[in-house]
Amino acid sequence: MPKRILQGTVVSDKNDKTVVVLVERRFTHPLFKKTVRRSKKYKAHDENNQFKVGDRVAIQESAPISKDKNWVVVANDAAAAS
16 A cells, blocks of 8 residues: 655754654535635654755655654655756
């Protein structure tokens, strides 16, 4: 089964080898037909502490690394775009 990949923005890099990534999803409300934004924060493993607050990154599912860290940063969106 393929691993999910999500894109988001780094909102915290204070922990060692960990970044907190805010992922936003948009969908149409089933009753009101209005676009709704929902966001969620994920803790992701950043082995070399290379990502800073404000960076756009892609994160991928992985086996549990700690109690609440099940994601790994795989790429910087800016680097992937160029």
